[in-house]
Amino acid sequence: MQPKCIITGGAGFIGSALVRELLANGEQSVGVVDNLNSGHLSNLEEVKDRVETHVVDIRDYDALVRIFPGADVVYHLAAIPSVPRSIQDPVPSHDVNINGTFNVYRAAKEAGVRRVVYAASSSAYGDTLVLPKTESMAPSPKSPYALQKLMGEYYGSVFDSCFGLESVSLRFFNVYGPRQDPSSPYSGVLSLFMKAAMERKAPTIFGDGEQSRDFTYVEDVAALVRKASMVPGVSGKVFNAGNGGRYTLNFLWEEIQKLEGITLPANYGPPRGGDVRDSQADTTAAKRELGHDPQFTIEEGLRRTMDWYRAHKA
Ligand code: UD1
Numbered sequence: 001m002q003p004k005c006i007i008t009g010g011a012g013f014i015g016s017a018l019v020r021e022l023l024a025n026g027e028q029s030v031g032v033v034d035n036l037n038s039g040h041l042s043n044l045e046e047v048k049d050r051v052e053t054h055v056v057d058i059r060d061y062d063a064l065v066r067i068f069p070g071a072d073v074v075y076h077l078a079a080i081p082s083v084p085r086s087i088q089d090p091v092p093s094h095d096v097n098i099n100g101t102f103n104v105y106r107a108a109k110e111a112g113v114r115r116v117v118y119a120a121s122s123s124a125y126g127d128t129l130v131l132p133k134t135e136s137m138a139p140s141p142k143s144p145y146a147l148q149k150l151m152g153e154y155y156g157s158v159f160d161s162c163f164g165l166e167s168v169s170l171r172f173f174n175v176y177g178p179r180q181d182p183s184s185p186y187s188g189v190l191s192l193f194m195k196a197a198m199e200r201k202a203p204t205i206f207g208d209g210e211q212s213r214d215f216t217y218v219e220d221v222a223a224l225v226r227k228a229s230m231v232p233g234v235s236g237k238v239f240n241a242g243n244g245g246r247y248t249l250n251f252l253w254e255e256i257q258k259l260e261g262i263t264l265p266a267n268y269g270p271p272r273g274g275d276v277r278d279s280q281a282d283t284t285a286a287k288r289e290l291g292h293d294p295q296f297t298i299e300e301g302l303r304r305t306m307d308w309y310r311a312h313k314a
Pocket of ligand 1: 172174206
């Protein structure tokens with residue numbers, strides 16, 4: 001049977017968590033579109049019999065328009081992530097995150113998809129004067145990545161208003177958890193910290209380590225993304241998809257050392273270009289309008305993630 005849900009980036013860390021979330025909540029099968037650039041088929045190993053995988057790049061409009069017909073929802077998570085990568089190598093990230101995203105919306109409209117749920121980014125806020133960050137604040141992107149992700153939101157609302165394609169944008173706030181790939185210098189900071197802890201190597205902290213982030217456990221994000229596909233009356237809107245807390249890198253490295261039972265001072269380097277100082281989501285709107293209900297404290301999320309890395313040590 002043709003899957004009703006298609007996930008771009010479905011072989012990635014967050015996408016594969018969403019695959020499992022959908023299959024655990026009533027979908028018989030799901031479709032995945034992924035070019036395997038940063039995604040891995042191994043992320044889908046346990047569920048592969050219920051996944052229809054298309055190894056396709058979202059820059060290939062013709063392929064998308066062949067794959068999407070019959071789908072009710074497209075979850076658009078495929079992207080070239082990372083703030084520093086978008087500064088060091090801006091052309092591919094622009095091409096995938098803006099042109100590829102346009103292709104996804106256009107193909108979804110052409111194929112008669114009901115709704116696109118888009119993975120937007122908290123980076124769109126930039127440095128705000130006030131915390132937590134609410135959706136009514138003016139965006140102020142500080143990096144190509146932040147700008148690209150913001151453009152995808154705007155395209156979502158324009159496809160809603162001009163073309164009648166439903167869209168919901170969720171601003172992800174530093175998602176972490178099992179399967180986050182620590183193998184690139186551009187990987188999420190917690191995956192790098194955990195890898196360093198297991199290898200008994202000091203991590204590098206860019207800046208003074210007092211910058212803070214609203215680290216959000218991947219299963220909480222996946223649950224919200226699924227809800228965002230179903231709720232009526234929210235099309236064209238943007239919601240924060242954070243946990244609502246805020247933790248510094250210094251605190252997190254302390255916590256990870258405790259989990260591993262080690263004492264290993266971090267190395268400190270210069271601050272990273274394009275970085276936002278503090279990030280924390282106001283989750284009021286997501287809770288009220290989408291039923292967002294995060295379940296994982298930072299302690300629980302860190303513990304589960306560390307357990308996973310230990311069990312899957314290469
Ligand atoms: C940003 C976005 C996030 C987006 C992600 C995609 C913000 C607030 N968040 O995350 O929404 O999904 O990009 O990639 O903009 N760091 C170190 N040492 C390291 C690596 C990183 O100190 O080895 C620091 C960074 O300088 C930064 C923090 O850790 O201050 C988090 O970095 P990272 O995990 O890359 O995520 P963001 O850039 O915050």
